[in-house]
Amino acid sequence: MVFRRRERRTTAAWARELIYPRGGFRRAIQYVLHRMRRLPDDPSRVARGFAAGVFISFTPFFGLHFIGAVLIAWAIRGNILAALLGTFVGNPVTTPIIAITSVGLGHWMLGRGRDFDLSEIGAAFGDAGTELWDNICAMFTPETVHWNEMGSFMHEVYIPYLVGGILPGLVVSALFYALCVPLVRAYQVLRAAKAEERRLARLSPKE
Numbered sequence: 001m002v003f004r005r006r007e008r009r010t011t012a013a014w015a016r017e018l019i020y021p022r023g024g025f026r027r028a029i030q031y032v033l034h035r036m037r038r039l040p041d042d043p044s045r046v047a048r049g050f051a052a053g054v055f056i057s058f059t060p061f062f063g064l065h066f067i068g069a070v071l072i073a074w075a076i077r078g079n080i081l082a083a084l085l086g087t088f089v090g091n092p093v094t095t096p097i098i099a100i101t102s103v104g105l106g107h108w109m110l111g112r113g114r115d116f117d118l119s120e121i122g123a124a125f126g127d128a129g130t131e132l133w134d135n136i137c138a139m140f141t142p143e144t145v146h147w148n149e150m151g152s153f154m155h156e157v158y159i160p161y162l163v164g165g166i167l168p169g170l171v172v173s174a175l176f177y178a179l180c181v182p183l184v185r186a187y188q189v190l191r192a193a194k195a196e197e198r199r200l201a202r203l204s205p206k207e
Contacts, residue, residue, distance in 0.1 A: 041079045043188065047180035048078030051173040053086020058098055058169030060161040062125075065090060086176070098165065103157060106164025114156065121157060128153035 052072035056065050065087045073083035090098065096118050103116050116124075131149040138145045 041082075043181050043184040045077065046079045046082045046184045047177045048076050049073040049080060049082030050078075050086040050180050051177040052076060052078050053083040054089045054176045055169040055173040057087055057090025057094075058102060058165035058172070060099075060102075060158055060165070086173075089172075089176070098168070099161065101168060102161045102165035104164065105167065106160025106162070109163055110160060112160070116157070121161075124153050124157040128158075 049069075053065075053069040056068040056072060059065075059068065061068055066084055069083040069087050070080055072078075073080050099121050100116070100118050103121055107114050107116075127149045131147070134143070135145045135147070137143070
């Protein structure tokens with residue numbers, strides 16, 4: 001096939017690129033911004049879509065960020081592709097910062113005095129995921145279903161994360177919206193001007 005990779009990626013390479021892009025995060029960010037500027041849509045719609053993706057990145061709905069971004073973008077009449085690009089704000093570098101900030105803020109907003117560090121949050125997600133998988137498997141075996149870890153996880157981590165992520169998510173997504181509108185508009189004006197120059201150059205008589 002014409003578009004087939006010359007060298008197949010190994011499973012380890014594929015997993016590594018999920019954590020750290022092959023060209024680095026700087027190149028990945030530049031690619032996202034480049035793709036967003038080129039979207040053929042009204043700048044405000046593009047910015048609303050991107051803001052939707054940014055906001056959903058502040059929620060603990062891991063694995064559902066794409067779906068959430070699409071739903072929010074649809075609700076606020078934003079560009080769907082821009083919303084998907086906006087979810088890249090939640091990446092392996094920023095997610096730990098978002099998590100520790102959101103959980104801490106959520107506990108404060110809920111009137112709780114508990115402080116969590118990043119390792120505790122990661123361990124809590126891991127334990128909850130393990131218990132969920134064990135309970136799914138228990139449906140087909142004689143094992144007993146139990147939700148001890150899940151109940152503690154929802155109370156101590158998940159709900160505070162969800163509550164605490166709303167305010168910073170709104171603030172950061174609003175900032176990205178304010179930045180995206182003039183950025184996309186300026187790029188579209190520049191691109192239209194260059195397209196007009198090329199059109200006039202083709203129409204002008206050759207000497």
